[in-house]
Amino acid sequence: MTLAPADMLCFALYSTAHAMQSAYAPLLEPLGLTYPQYLVLSALAGEDGQTVGRIAAALRLESNTLTPLLKRMEAAGWLARRRDSADERQVRLTLTPEGHTLARQAASIPAAFAAKTGLSLSDIHDLRDILVDLRDRLKPPVRD
Numbered sequence: 001m002t003l004a005p006a007d008m009l010c011f012a013l014y015s016t017a018h019a020m021q022s023a024y025a026p027l028l029e030p031l032g033l034t035y036p037q038y039l040v041l042s043a044l045a046g047e048d049g050q051t052v053g054r055i056a057a058a059l060r061l062e063s064n065t066l067t068p069l070l071k072r073m074e075a076a077g078w079l080a081r082r083r084d085s086a087d088e089r090q091v092r093l094t095l096t097p098e099g100h101t102l103a104r105q106a107a108s109i110p111a112a113f114a115a116k117t118g119l120s121l122s123d124i125h126d127l128r129d130i131l132v133d134l135r136d137r138l139k140p141p142v143r144d
Contacts, residue, residue: 013131023116027109031102032076036069038106044079044095045103051084052091057141078102 005011078099084090
C-alpha cells in the first residue's frame, strides 16, 4: 500500500519546515537577515567567540557550507572571523558592535514566532523535544 504525501511523516516535516521559514521571513526581513543568518546570529549572541566548527556542528552544517554565509555576514559588518591564536587551524567568530545591536533587535523574534504558531509554550517545548529526538535518531549530531 502506498501512502499519499499528506499521510507521510516525511512530507509533514518537509512542508512544516518550509512553512516555518516562510513564517520567519517577515520577522527577519526588517532586520535584513535571512533565516540561516538569524541562526548564526542567535548562536553567537548566546556565546560569542565560537569556532566555525562549533557553529557548524550546532547548526548541523558542514563548515564549507557555512563559510559563504559567514563571509556575507562579515561583509555586512555583523561579525568578525579571526584565526585562533592558540590553534591557527581554527577560525573564531565574534559579533561586532553592529552584530550585537542586531542581536538585541532580533531578541523579540522567538516570542513573535511563538505567537504566530498559536501553540502554548509548553506545547512548543514538547514538540521541539520530540523533533530533536527524532532528528538525533535519524542522524546523530556531528562533533566539532
